[in-house]
Every structure is written in C-alpha cells, then in structure tokens.
Amino acid sequence: MIEINTDYKFISPYPVMIILSLTVGIIVMYILNRKDQIQKNVSGYLCMLAPMMSLFFGLLLTYITSGGQYFGLSSLGGLAGMYLACLIMALINPQKDTVRIMMKNCTLVLPLIYSISKIGCLLGGCCRGTAYHGPFCIHYAGSKTDSAVVFPVQPAETLVFLIIFILGIFLQKKHQHTVWMVFIFSALAKFLLDFLRESHTNQIISFTQILCLLLLLTGFLILYLNHQKLKKQA
Amino acid sequence: MLIYYYMIPDCSYLKDQNYILAPEGTAEGLLQQYDFQQNENGFWYKIPNHQEYEIIMKGWPNYDIIFSFDHKPVYKPNSEQPVIFHDSASKSESIFHEHPEFQEKPEIQGTSTGNVLCIIALLLLCLSFLSFIVSQNDEFILPGIGAILLSCILTIIVRLRYPENLFGKILFGIHVLIFILLILAMIEVILECVQCLNSC
Structure with missing residues (x-):
C-alpha cells in the first residue's frame, strides 16, 4: 500500500507538476521541430503560445462541462489548445509541410505531458481511482481529501503514456503511420483507464470517454485515408 | 532570376516549390552553414523564410537579388551582363559596390x-x-x-x-x-x- 498525505508543508505538488509537464513537453516539441527544419523563431513563438492555449482551453472545457460552476484543468481541453496553437502557427507561417510537421510533433509530445501531469494528480489526490484494496493500492489521507484506499490509476496512466511516448519517438522514423498509432493508442488508453476512476462510478460511459471515442474514430479514419493514399501512390 | 544568397552566389529560384537552389560545386560546409538541405537527387536547396520570400517576390521574375548582412537586399535587373569574379565569396559585395545605382532600399511592405x-x-x-x-x-x-x-x-x-x-x-x-x-x-x-x- 502506498500512503499519500495531501497536507503538504510547503507547496502543493499539483501546480508544480502541471508547470513541469508543460515545460518539459514544450522543450521536447521545440527540439523535434528544430530537427525537422522548422525555423527557430517559429518554433520559439510556438513555445510561448502552446502552454497559454493549453491552459486556457483546459480551463474552458472544465468551465463548460461544469455548467459554469467551477474552474479546473481538463486534459482533453489542454490537448485541443496544443493542437490549435500548432495550427495557428502553421497558418501564420505557411511554408511547405509546416502544418504536418508541427501537428506530428505535438502528437508525439502530448503523451509525455500527460504522463508527467498525472504525477501531480497522484500527489494532489485528484483524478483518483475507484475503491480498491489489492496490490499497489493508494491510501489517501489529509485534511484536503477524504481518507480513501483506491486503485493506482494515476501511476498506471503515467506508465502507459510514458511507454506510448517512448515508442512513438523511437518508431516515428521507421514506420510512416507511427504518429497516428500514437494518437489512436493514447485515445484508447485514456478511454479504458477512465473505467478505473472514482469519477466513473455509477456511470456507463463518461463525457471524457465520449470525447475519447470521437478522437479514436478520427484517428482511425485519417489512418485509413492515409493508407489508401499511399496505396494509390505506390 | 538569380539570387546571391549572402556568401552563395548564382542560386536559382524555383517558384513552384519555393526553393532557393544552390549551384553545383558549392562547398557543402558553406551550404550547411546557411541551412541548405540536400534532396534525394543531390541538389542543395533552402526554403526562404517569410521575409525572404516577400523580397524574392518583389523582384520576381525580372530582377536578380543580392542578400547581404551589411545592407538591405539589392535588386539588379537580370538583363545586365554578368560580371566575372575570381572569388565567389566577394561576388555579391563587388556587385553592390560597383553598381551604386542598384542600391535601392526595398520598401518594407505592409x-x-x-x-x-x-x-x-x-x-x-x-x-x-x-x-x-x-x-x-x-x-x-x-x-x-x-x-x-x-x-x-x-x-x-x-x-x-x-x-x-x-x-x-x-x-x-x-x-x-x-x-x-x-x-x-x-x-x-x-x-x-x-x-x-x-x-x-
């Protein structure tokens, strides 16, 4: 059993991990963009725009889904913000292949950002798993969270998405459909792991899972269209 | 249209692909220094940034363009006879100094x-x-x-x-x-x- 007391003496690790996840993700995305010959100033401006848009849309989605009741950070909103930032930068600087390259690198980096941010959720006590007393269960205690023994869904998400990121980075040059596979597997992993969350209790399917299904369908459709296009060219 | 791209003279410009194409025989080290890339056919090319693209379009197709770090880009009508130089690195600077009438300051449009x-x-x-x-x-x-x-x-x-x-x-x-x-x-x-x- 892992014991986590959420009464932190100094700084809550949640915002620290969110900032760290965005910082690491943006740096990796900058390196990938520069390696793919995206200009230095364009890559730099994207580093400034992407975290702001990610945070804004993360807040916006939670605000909308809560009916204007509270603010929170939604990972799917953050994903939308990152993609929109890449799209906007590619539209401002319409050089050949910029859109494809920026979106590709954003897709590769998103699992890493999500993986690190889940460590913040683990330590902060949010997005936790269903009641569970088996191996590797987590016991939360502290004045900010109810005492509970739950499934370690956040470490599971961290591990799964880190593996997806590492595989994506190593396989992207060898297989032409790697980026779309990263997109599909990320959506699938989030869909499946959502069943193990406390927030999913008494629900057949959550709003997050519906969005993940839409992303899955989009990923499969584009993969199929790409495959057909390559078959015609061959 | 010819482009004298800083220390790389006699580059050509392919409008459809938006490529600055380096002439054959240019030193690879020099090309890499200016972010030129090599394609599968062995040609070295560079995609101009937005500012360079606007400058090229301003001179397309009737002017050769000289890019330099020391002054604004220079536009030379490409009907002029080419000047022969022994040292390719100084070619663009020599054109600038020998033809002061070409020292047009291009308007920064927009x-x-x-x-x-x-x-x-x-x-x-x-x-x-x-x-x-x-x-x-x-x-x-x-x-x-x-x-x-x-x-x-x-x-x-x-x-x-x-x-x-x-x-x-x-x-x-x-x-x-x-x-x-x-x-x-x-x-x-x-x-x-x-x-x-x-x-x-």
Whole structure:
C-alpha cells in the first residue's frame, strides 16, 4: 500500500507538476521541430503560445462541462489548445509541410505531458481511482481529501503514456503511420483507464470517454485515408 | 532570376516549390552553414523564410537579388551582363559596390497593416485588463484570458510577417513581460494558499 498525505508543508505538488509537464513537453516539441527544419523563431513563438492555449482551453472545457460552476484543468481541453496553437502557427507561417510537421510533433509530445501531469494528480489526490484494496493500492489521507484506499490509476496512466511516448519517438522514423498509432493508442488508453476512476462510478460511459471515442474514430479514419493514399501512390 | 544568397552566389529560384537552389560545386560546409538541405537527387536547396520570400517576390521574375548582412537586399535587373569574379565569396559585395545605382532600399511592405494589427492587439490587451478589474465573481476571467491570447496571436503574426515593425517588437516585449508576471502571480497564489493553510 502506498500512503499519500495531501497536507503538504510547503507547496502543493499539483501546480508544480502541471508547470513541469508543460515545460518539459514544450522543450521536447521545440527540439523535434528544430530537427525537422522548422525555423527557430517559429518554433520559439510556438513555445510561448502552446502552454497559454493549453491552459486556457483546459480551463474552458472544465468551465463548460461544469455548467459554469467551477474552474479546473481538463486534459482533453489542454490537448485541443496544443493542437490549435500548432495550427495557428502553421497558418501564420505557411511554408511547405509546416502544418504536418508541427501537428506530428505535438502528437508525439502530448503523451509525455500527460504522463508527467498525472504525477501531480497522484500527489494532489485528484483524478483518483475507484475503491480498491489489492496490490499497489493508494491510501489517501489529509485534511484536503477524504481518507480513501483506491486503485493506482494515476501511476498506471503515467506508465502507459510514458511507454506510448517512448515508442512513438523511437518508431516515428521507421514506420510512416507511427504518429497516428500514437494518437489512436493514447485515445484508447485514456478511454479504458477512465473505467478505473472514482469519477466513473455509477456511470456507463463518461463525457471524457465520449470525447475519447470521437478522437479514436478520427484517428482511425485519417489512418485509413492515409493508407489508401499511399496505396494509390505506390 | 538569380539570387546571391549572402556568401552563395548564382542560386536559382524555383517558384513552384519555393526553393532557393544552390549551384553545383558549392562547398557543402558553406551550404550547411546557411541551412541548405540536400534532396534525394543531390541538389542543395533552402526554403526562404517569410521575409525572404516577400523580397524574392518583389523582384520576381525580372530582377536578380543580392542578400547581404551589411545592407538591405539589392535588386539588379537580370538583363545586365554578368560580371566575372575570381572569388565567389566577394561576388555579391563587388556587385553592390560597383553598381551604386542598384542600391535601392526595398520598401518594407505592409507596414501600415502591421501597425493596424498591433493596435488591435493593444486594444485587446486593454480589454482583458478591464475585464479582470470589472469581474466580481470571476465571470470575466476566461474572456479576459481569451483576449490576452488573441492579442498574443496577433503580435506573433506581426513579428513573423513584418519583423521590422517597431510597434510589433515593443508589443511582443510587453507580452513576454505579461507571461512572466502571470507565472509569478501563479507562484504567489500558491504560496499564499500554503501560508493560509499553515496559519489555520
């Protein structure tokens, strides 16, 4: 059993991990963009725009889904913000292949950002798993969270998405459909792991899972269209 | 049309692909220094940035263009007889010095457009600050942040499309300052929350 007391003496690790996840993700995305010959100033401006848009849309989605009741950070909103930032930068600087390259690198980096941010959720006590007393269960205690023994869904998400990121980075040059596979597997992993969350209790399917299904369908459709296009060219 | 791309003279320009094509025989080290890439056929090419593209289009197709670090790009009518040089590195500089009538300062097009975009960006910034002040129950927080984002996007457009625009440079500096202040404000809020909890 892992014991986590959420009464932190100094700084809550949640915002620290969110900032760290965005910082690491943006740096990796900058390196990938520069390696793919995206200009230095364009890559730099994207580093400034992407975290702001990610945070804004993360807040916006939670605000909308809560009916204007509270603010929170939604990972799917953050994903939308990152993609929109890449799209906007590619539209401002319409050089050949910029859109494809920026979106590709954003897709590769998103699992890493999500993986690190889940460590913040683990330590902060949010997005936790269903009641569970088996191996590797987590016991939360502290004045900010109810005492509970739950499934370690956040470490599971961290591990799964880190593996997806590492595989994506190593396989992207060898297989032409790697980026779309990263997109599909990320959506699938989030869909499946959502069943193990406390927030999913008494629900057949959550709003997050519906969005993940839409992303899955989009990923499969584009993969199929790409495959057909390559078959015609061959 | 020929392009004298800094220390690489006699480059040609392929309009359909938007490539500056280096002549055969140019030293690879020099080409790599200027971010040229080699394609599968062995040709070295570079995609011009937005500013370079605008300069090239201004001279297309009747002028050769000389890019230099020391002066603004020079436009030379390409009906002129070519001058023979022994040292290719000094070719572009020699053309500049021997033909002072070609020292045309190209207009930086779109200056007024850049200024208009900057004014809109500045108005959006002011609107966002107003929304933060007026907001009593956080109802204008998201629109305020959205306005800052839009302002930032417009400023980036100006910095990329009109990099010489001074208004854009100043506005970009203001945005970087806001970005840093936002991060400091976030840290301040976190620390205050911790102090409140500790004092309870």
